Amino acid sequence: MDGDKLRKECQEALEKLIDKKIVDVNFKTYDDDCWRLHIDTDKGEMVMTFCKDWVCPVVEYRGGKPSE
Secondary structure, three states: OOHHHHHHHHHHHHHOOOOOOEEEEEEEEOOOOEEEEEEEEOOEEEEEEEEOOOOOOEEEEEOOOOOO
Protein backbone atom coordinates (compact mmCIF):
# COMPACT_ATOMS: atom_id res chain seq x y z
CA MET A 1 0.00 0.00 0.00
CA ASP A 2 1.42 3.40 -0.89
CA GLY A 3 2.17 5.95 1.80
CA ASP A 4 -0.48 8.49 0.76
CA LYS A 5 -3.27 5.91 0.84
CA LEU A 6 -2.09 4.63 4.22
CA ARG A 7 -1.93 8.14 5.68
CA LYS A 8 -5.47 8.81 4.41
CA GLU A 9 -6.74 5.65 6.11
CA CYS A 10 -5.02 6.66 9.36
CA GLN A 11 -6.57 10.13 9.18
CA GLU A 12 -10.03 8.68 8.54
CA ALA A 13 -9.69 6.36 11.55
CA LEU A 14 -8.81 9.27 13.84
CA GLU A 15 -11.64 11.38 12.44
CA LYS A 16 -14.08 8.81 13.89
CA LEU A 17 -13.41 10.56 17.24
CA ILE A 18 -14.85 13.87 16.03
CA ASP A 19 -18.12 14.78 17.78
CA LYS A 20 -17.70 12.04 20.38
CA LYS A 21 -17.18 12.67 24.05
CA ILE A 22 -14.02 10.98 25.34
CA VAL A 23 -14.78 9.65 28.81
CA ASP A 24 -11.61 7.68 29.58
CA VAL A 25 -8.25 6.70 28.11
CA ASN A 26 -5.96 3.86 29.07
CA PHE A 27 -2.46 3.13 27.78
CA LYS A 28 -1.20 -0.46 27.88
CA THR A 29 2.06 -2.02 26.79
CA TYR A 30 1.40 -4.90 24.39
CA ASP A 31 4.99 -6.14 24.17
CA ASP A 32 8.44 -4.57 23.78
CA ASP A 33 7.62 -3.21 20.33
CA CYS A 34 3.89 -2.47 20.53
CA TRP A 35 1.43 -0.65 22.74
CA ARG A 36 -2.31 0.00 22.83
CA LEU A 37 -4.29 3.13 23.48
CA HIS A 38 -7.85 2.42 24.66
CA ILE A 39 -10.15 5.42 24.13
CA ASP A 40 -13.60 5.12 25.71
CA THR A 41 -16.21 7.44 24.20
CA ASP A 42 -19.90 7.98 24.72
CA LYS A 43 -20.45 5.87 21.56
CA GLY A 44 -18.16 2.92 22.32
CA GLU A 45 -14.47 2.13 22.60
CA MET A 46 -11.69 2.70 20.07
CA VAL A 47 -8.49 0.70 20.50
CA MET A 48 -5.41 1.86 18.62
CA THR A 49 -2.48 -0.56 18.43
CA PHE A 50 0.88 1.01 17.61
CA CYS A 51 4.10 -0.86 16.81
CA LYS A 52 7.56 0.59 16.21
CA ASP A 53 7.78 -0.71 12.64
CA TRP A 54 4.24 0.31 11.59
CA VAL A 55 3.52 3.46 9.63
CA CYS A 56 0.01 3.72 11.08
CA PRO A 57 -1.81 2.17 14.05
CA VAL A 58 -4.37 -0.58 13.64
CA VAL A 59 -7.75 0.68 14.84
CA GLU A 60 -10.47 -1.50 16.36
CA TYR A 61 -13.95 -0.43 17.43
CA ARG A 62 -15.60 -2.16 20.35
CA GLY A 63 -19.21 -1.49 21.19
CA GLY A 64 -21.27 1.11 19.42
CA LYS A 65 -20.84 1.96 15.78
CA PRO A 66 -17.74 3.88 14.68
CA SER A 67 -19.83 5.98 12.27
CA GLU A 68 -22.20 7.22 15.01
